[in-house]
Amino acid sequence: MKPPPFEYVAPDSLDEVLDVLGDAGPDAKLLAGGQSLIPLLNFRLVRPQILIDLRLVPELRGIDEVDGGLDLGAMSRQRAIEHDALVTARAPLVVEATHHIGHLPIRTRGTLGGSLAHADPAAEYPVVALAIDAGLVVRGRAGSREIPARDFFLGYLTTALEPDEVLVRVRIPALRPRTGTAFAEVARRPGDFAIAAVAVVVTLDAESRVESASIAVGGAAPAPFRAAGAEATLTGAPIEPTVIENAARLAAEAAEPETDLQATAAYRRAICRVLVRRALTRAADRAIESAA
Numbered sequence: 001m002k003p004p005p006f007e008y009v010a011p012d013s014l015d016e017v018l019d020v021l022g023d024a025g026p027d028a029k030l031l032a033g034g035q036s037l038i039p040l041l042n043f044r045l046v047r048p049q050i051l052i053d054l055r056l057v058p059e060l061r062g063i064d065e066v067d068g069g070l071d072l073g074a075m076s077r078q079r080a081i082e083h084d085a086l087v088t089a090r091a092p093l094v095v096e097a098t099h100h101i102g103h104l105p106i107r108t109r110g111t112l113g114g115s116l117a118h119a120d121p122a123a124e125y126p127v128v129a130l131a132i133d134a135g136l137v138v139r140g141r142a143g144s145r146e147i148p149a150r151d152f153f154l155g156y157l158t159t160a161l162e163p164d165e166v167l168v169r170v171r172i173p174a175l176r177p178r179t180g181t182a183f184a185e186v187a188r189r190p191g192d193f194a195i196a197a198v199a200v201v202v203t204l205d206a207e208s209r210v211e212s213a214s215i216a217v218g219g220a221a222p223a224p225f226r227a228a229g230a231e232a233t234l235t236g237a238p239i240e241p242t243v244i245e246n247a248a249r250l251a252a253e254a255a256e257p258e259t260d261l262q263a264t265a266a267y268r269r270a271i272c273r274v275l276v277r278r279a280l281t282r283a284a285d286r287a288i289e290s291a292a
Contacts (some may be wrong), residue, residue: 034109
């Protein structure tokens with residue numbers, strides 16, 4: 001199929017992007033990696049008057065260390081993230097999740113910011129952003145602001161971005177000592193969209209009790225969500241199988257899955273429980289190993 005007609009522009013500065021976007025408003029679409037947008041164009045599910053290509057904008061590139069954490073440009077390619085030594089050291093959860101994204105050609109073109117802004121509830125990066133409490137820096141004509149990941153994803157393919165704003169950077173805080181992370185998902189085949197996905201961050205104290213925990217779930221609600229009840233029941237508890245199983249049960253109960261061609265709602269809920277159990281166990285083991 002062929003896309004509808006549109007005007008194509010490739011600005012070489014963020015200011016120029018904002019000028020075009022501000023003038024065009026809802027008639028414009030931003031092109032990052034194009035792995036989601038191009039199929040939508042070909043099926044004519046979106047019909048922009050102007051397509052703004054972000055590939056030449058230097059302000060959207062770069063992977064930098066800041067205060068032990070990371071500052072990643074929104075146009076960072078998934079393949080670059082997957083093999084970056086700094087990301088591996090500072091944000092191993094991001095790298096682990098990236099391995100699950102599509103296939104090599106997808107990761108070669110796909111971008112961090114494109115995935116986050118598209119906000120597919122089954123995508124890997126939104127789940128990870130929630131789990132690690134990432135900050136999403138956006139910029140519009142009125143200036144810049146930072147949106148916490150927990151306030152960014154509003155619903156199915158819906159974010160807190162205003163029509164004239166661009167996602168510019170993703171800020172990932174430093175991991176605390178004795179912290180372990182883990183990502184797990186189930187898909188029908190490698191590279192397929194996840195039926196459900198889970199990202200976990202666990203920090204233990206010196207006695208292997210849970211000092212803090214974050215559990216993010218994707219594919220089981222209109223938007224990825226934090227399992228707050230499960231996190232609360234873990235805090236202060238010893239990291240043992242019965243505690244993990246209870247947290248997994250609470251996380252599954254918090255899900256709002258739907259039935260589709262891939263899976264029934266009941267199956268998705270059951271899978272959430274299994275994935276939370278697996279990810280929590282793995283993250284706790286890694287937290288203990290990091291302190292050894």
